[in-house]
Amino acid sequence: MSVLVLVEHSQGVFKKKSLEAIQYAANIAKSMGTSVTAVATGNVGDNEMQALGQYGAQKVLHTTDARLDNFNSRAYTRVMLAAAQKEGAKVIVGLHDTVGKAVSPRIAARLKAGLVAGAVSYPDLSKGFVVKKNVFSGKAFAYVNITSDVKVITLMPNTFAVVKGEGSATVEKLEVTFEDKDFSIQVTGVSKASGSVPLSEAELVVSGGRGMKGPENWFVLEALAKELGAALACSRPVADSHWRPHNEHVGQTGGTIRPNLYIAVGISGAIQHLAGVNGSKTIVVINKDPEAPFFSAADYGVLGDAMEVVPRLTEAVKKFKG
Ligand SMILES: Cc1cc2nc3c(=O)[nH]c(=O)nc-3n(C[C@H](O)[C@H](O)[C@H](O)COP(=O)(O)OP(=O)(O)OC[C@H]3O[C@@H](n4cnc5c(N)ncnc54)[C@H](O)[C@@H]3O)c2cc1C
Structure with a gap:
């Protein structure tokens, strides 16, 4: 039994x-x-x-x-x-x-x-x-x-x-x-999502939203993720706009993750997004709008422009590791 x-x-x-x-x-x-x-x-x-x-x-x-x-x-x-x-x-x-x-x-x-x-x-x-x-x-x-x-x-x-x-x-x-x-239904092949850390297993996640303005700015999140050894995630509109692949979309209609650290950059914090990430142990929010709802779910909040704050954070991580 x-x-x-x-x-x-x-x-x-x-x-x-x-x-x-x-x-x-x-x-x-x-x-x-x-x-x-x-x-x-x-x-x-x-x-x-x-x-x-x-x-x-x-x-x-x-x-x-x-x-x-x-x-x-x-x-x-x-x-x-x-x-x-x-x-x-x-x-x-x-x-x-x-x-x-x-x-x-x-x-x-x-x-x-x-x-x-x-x-x-x-x-x-x-x-x-x-x-x-x-x-x-x-x-x-x-x-x-x-x-x-x-x-x-x-x-x-x-x-x-x-x-x-x-x-x-x-x-x-x-x-x-x-x-x-x-x-009667068979999977005939599997193409693996790219990325060194699988999102569902990641302990550290760096995530971007529409506040990143476009896929051309994702290099700042990629640099931070690389420095931390983190996986990348995104909000649904980002995936829907094909800025990032759909396997990175988290939330009610995307993946559910519970990493130790979730860094949300330029994400407003809509309830549908929180549904996939509010089990994270520590949430850090970077947003330029002090009224962004995500700040009330955050453990730490940084008020500022993503393109200024994230590179400085990456530099700080680099220094800390060095
Ligand atoms: C049925 C249903 C299911 C849904 N499922 C999901 C889901 O699974 N996942 C999901 O994410 N959403 C989902 N949504 C959509 C959800 O309601 C929100 O529309 C979405 O999460 C908003 O994405 P966002 O925060 O990236 O964009 P926005 O709401 O546009 O927010 C962008 C944020 O970036 C900030 N910002 C702008 N410029 C900068 C800057 N330069 N620096 C820093 N911050 C900046 C803004 O202040 C704002 O807070 C769903 C909606 C519905 C109706």
């Missing part, structure tokens, strides 16, 4: 958010007196899977059908259902990301399970199985009690800090019988 977790890797290396999901599942398993089984697909080595024990997994079920190398929501659902049946899982944890958002509702529907999407707390078992989640673009919280026998949760990435511990997981092969319809 273990707690099941779907884990994701990139070229054989598990993503930080998957380690966080395992740790989250381990906490739930501990309070339920059970264990954690991770489910991995595709080309990943035994050592990498065993190392999931350091984050709380006792077992890893591994399926190596080559058709699973690229994400496929139907086939991944089939894998999770096979794992849930094998383990008699009562709690199934995914991430509130592209994969988890596609697979978890399918699992919940097939198992007639209650689903909490975007959890930001551990379940409170003293009151049933109550999980806290963000609502209204992060402006409020809802506390949802899952009363079904099987429970499905997607965890908001970057909710908890990942702490490496001791331990080694056992690895078992998971045999899955697929049906043709599982592969």
Whole structure:
């Protein structure tokens, strides 16, 4: 009756958010007196899977059908259902990301399970199985009690800090019988977004809005990001105007990030933008308008012109590092 977790890797290396999901599942398993089984697909080595024990997994079920190398929501659902049946899982944890958002509702529907999407707390078992989640673009919280026998949760990435511990997981092969319809839609190729730090995993993010005036001015943000080792992000109008690629767009209709430091330059701080970034640990806002709403969500604010403030900040970082 273990707690099941779907884990994701990139070229054989598990993503930080998957380690966080395992740790989250381990906490739930501990309070339920059970264990954690991770489910991995595709080309990943035994050592990498065993190392999931350091984050709380006792077992890893591994399926190596080559058709699973690229994400496929139907086939991944089939894998999770096979794992849930094998383990008699009562709690199934995914991430509130592209994969988890596609697979978890399918699992919940097939198992007639209650689903909490975007959890930001551990379940409170003293009151049933109550999980806290963000609502209204992060402006409020809802506390949802899952009363079904099987429970499905997607965890908001970057909710908890990942702490490496001791331990080694056992690895078992998971045999899955697929049906043709599982592969009726196939991803035939993937082109990776450029940038040295993936935005969803970044601890430091430098983000630009319409106040940057145009793509020709982005070099100042790129220089700051390079100096800090940060990822770049942007507001939606910036991506819509093709100043920056869409994978950098954060907010209600873009990515949700929770870095340690979010530097917002020339961004007004509309609620739809905040929805994607207000979980950041520290927010620094650079804006020339003292009335910009973002200042009220900021930990630190700099009132000034982006083209003057950002280069000076980059110089200061350089000096500090030197
Ligand atoms: C359904 C819906 C979903 C949406 N989803 C998203 C979303 O996911 N993400 C998102 O970002 N938006 C989203 N939006 C749009 C959102 O409402 C705002 O319009 C948008 O965030 C504004 O972008 P901005 O702050 O870059 O631009 P603006 O609102 O134009 O703000 C520009 C800011 O730059 C400042 N500025 C100007 N010049 C300078 C300078 N030289 N130096 C420093 N500061 C300067 C200005 O004072 C201003 O505060 C959504 C809207 C809707 C209706």
